[in-house]
Amino acid sequence: MKIETTLSGSFPKLPLEPGAPNVRVVRNRMDQGKSTDRDLADATRETTRRIVALQESAGVDIPVDGQVAWDDEQTYFARGIQGFEIAGLIRYLDTNTYYRQPEIVGPISWTRAVTVEDFRTAQKMAHRPIKAVLPGPYSLYRFSKDRHYRNQEEAAGAVGEALARESKALEEAGAAWIHFEEPWLGRATSSDAPVVRAALEPLFRGRKAKTVLHVPFRSPTGVLDAIRDLTWTALGLDLVEAPDAWSVIPKVPPGRTVALGLVDARNTRLENPSDIAKAVERARSMRSDLTWQLCPTASLEYLPVDRAAMKVSRLTEAARLASGDGG
Amino acid sequence: MPRGLWTTTVGSFPKPPHLERARSQFARGEISAERLNELEREATIEVIRSQEEIGLDILVDGELYRGDMTTYFAERMEGFQISNPVRSYGNRYYRKPVATGPVRRTDAWTVDWWKFAQDQTSKPVKGMLTGPYTMMDWSFNEHYPSREALAMDLAEAIREEAIALVEAGARFIQVDEPAISVRPEELKLAVRALGRAVDGVKAKTITHICYGDFDVIYPALLDLPVDMIDLEMANSRYDLLDRFRQHRFTKEIGYGVLDVHSHRIETKEEVKQGILRGLEFLRPEQMYIDPDCGLKTRTVEEAREKLAVMVAAVREVREERGITA
Numbered sequence: 001m002k003i004e005t006t007l008s009g010s011f012p013k014l015p016l017e018p019g020a021p022n023v024r025v026v027r028n029r030m031d032q033g034k035s036t037d038r039d040l041a042d043a044t045r046e047t048t049r050r051i052v053a054l055q056e057s058a059g060v061d062i063p064v065d066g067q068v069a070w071d072d073e074q075t076y077f078a079r080g081i082q083g084f085e086i087a088g089l090i091r092y093l094d095t096n097t098y099y100r101q102p103e104i105v106g107p108i109s110w111t112r113a114v115t116v117e118d119f120r121t122a123q124k125m126a127h128r129p130i131k132a133v134l135p136g137p138y139s140l141y142r143f144s145k146d147r148h149y150r151n152q153e154e155a156a157g158a159v160g161e162a163l164a165r166e167s168k169a170l171e172e173a174g175a176a177w178i179h180f181e182e183p184w185l186g187r188a189t190s191s192d193a194p195v196v197r198a199a200l201e202p203l204f205r206g207r208k209a210k211t212v213l214h215v216p217f218r219s220p221t222g223v224l225d226a227i228r229d230l231t232w233t234a235l236g237l238d239l240v241e242a243p244d245a246w247s248v249i250p251k252v253p254p255g256r257t258v259a260l261g262l263v264d265a266r267n268t269r270l271e272n273p274s275d276i277a278k279a280v281e282r283a284r285s286m287r288s289d290l291t292w293q294l295c296p297t298a299s300l301e302y303l304p305v306d307r308a309a310m311k312v313s314r315l316t317e318a319a320r321l322a323s324g325d326g327g
Numbered sequence: 328m329p330r331g332l333w334t335t336t337v338g339s340f341p342k343p344p345h346l347e348r349a350r351s352q353f354a355r356g357e358i359s360a361e362r363l364n365e366l367e368r369e370a371t372i373e374v375i376r377s378q379e380e381i382g383l384d385i386l387v388d389g390e391l392y393r394g395d396m397t398t399y400f401a402e403r404m405e406g407f408q409i410s411n412p413v414r415s416y417g418n419r420y421y422r423k424p425v426a427t428g429p430v431r432r433t434d435a436w437t438v439d440w441w442k443f444a445q446d447q448t449s450k451p452v453k454g455m456l457t458g459p460y461t462m463m464d465w466s467f468n469e470h471y472p473s474r475e476a477l478a479m480d481l482a483e484a485i486r487e488e489a490i491a492l493v494e495a496g497a498r499f500i501q502v503d504e505p506a507i508s509v510r511p512e513e514l515k516l517a518v519r520a521l522g523r524a525v526d527g528v529k530a531k532t533i534t535h536i537c538y539g540d541f542d543v544i545y546p547a548l549l550d551l552p553v554d555m556i557d558l559e560m561a562n563s564r565y566d567l568l569d570r571f572r573q574h575r576f577t578k579e580i581g582y583g584v585l586d587v588h589s590h591r592i593e594t595k596e597e598v599k600q601g602i603l604r605g606l607e608f609l610r611p612e613q614m615y616i617d618p619d620c621g622l623k624t625r626t627v628e629e630a631r632e633k634l635a636v637m638v639a640a641v642r643e644v645r646e647e648r649g650i651t652a
Contacts, residue, residue, distance in 0.1 A: 098416035304411035
């Protein structure tokens, strides 16, 4: 059976080839007054084109747009939502990357699509369905500082409603897959279950697109009972940094998909595709009633672009081996 | 009369534009290492002079000869290679060390620069190093079987450098550990590694920590085996003081009062209020007033203006409270 491949989150924005359109250079030149917004838009579009092409030429089945315009994983979306203000820089969990902390300063209200144009742009460049990537509502809530709501469930629910509206807009624009990056599900415990449910439930009401809840860095063991019966299509697990996530697989409801995060997005050491294929086989031997995707453990932007590109190739090679195609 | 509220900075200063250009020219092979070194020395003299003019009590060399706080050291060690750029936030990138073999110190990393800076001033200049836990956490590891094994080898190397700095005359050794604040489950490893790095170092030892979730690591943070812990206070709107209310801060503190990620120059009054709020929970002799973090992301002018405001605010508080330096 074919194992589909996909990526999680963003992708390095710097080019592999010197002289190629480079958003970093353009943004530096903008700071010096030497480049314009239009230059940045051009570089962003060409970088997206390169990232989509890289994935397609490697054989990724469900590519992403790379989130080229995003400064971090939270604020690009939060800036576009009423009720959020963006505050100081804070470290993104235990990574040496940072985000500006969203602050909830009033009622959260979705008034316009934030990511739909980016999705359309990437989809026009692609021959395969682009997976739209959004922050997960529970994580966006936990990454934010709430200065408005008195009640955690109410606040998390409002964030969930905003992301549900965004998801609907993406669906209407043609998105077949919507990915929610949910690192905080790996840090939640059973006592967080009501807040987790409040954040996630709105996402799946009337949803037509296939959905992924991807949990990088840690296992979602602590809240598995709270999310099991939600109607997500796929659950993404980080099986490298969180080997205990293997214990989640037996508890996944029948008929669902597990996205196996077996390519380490946080270390340059390159995996052997046959080792990955063996790990896929291990997962398949555990459950015959699930379908499988293969993906990196997290966003590949934790790596330099050369290694990220190599990891994409290893990923697709491993999927071919695991699918019995070319092994 | 109580003493305290000494002023200092966390480490890095902005590189002046001509030095940034020179570094790019050097990277492209357009100028020699000697020429770059000459410009770095001139800029270091200027940074020392500027700190003296502003009136800081404890100075730094400004780290104008360094790029990233981990890569600078990794480039000078055996066992590391350096990756292509990786993004940290927005448009900021750094080259990340890759441990590809056993890591070790083969030569001094900062001693000559410390001596050069100290020769320019009669005020004490801090020796500035990056800690073993942070070096480990911010590197890719292609060699060691565990994070602990890499961290402890790094601790040995850093200890050798710290002792060399003290032998050269340094009275303050700062071993920065900004990565400590994010993995509470590894705090014991961080304590052990930092403890090894400062073991036998006969100087006032300091560690700087920033941008993490202090809810989960305080008060365990106080186990860090150093004399002073330097913390960002302004960036989190002095929220940390609530934790100090619940559990007394028992060490000396580097008390950050300037947001280093904002172009805005703080007012003297807001810095003063930040210090006065700290004095509700801390004794003046515990407190060293400084920016939240290194100033390298500000312009030369912004850094100077921010520090001048800080020193003016400290002077007013000292005068009002009868505190001497």
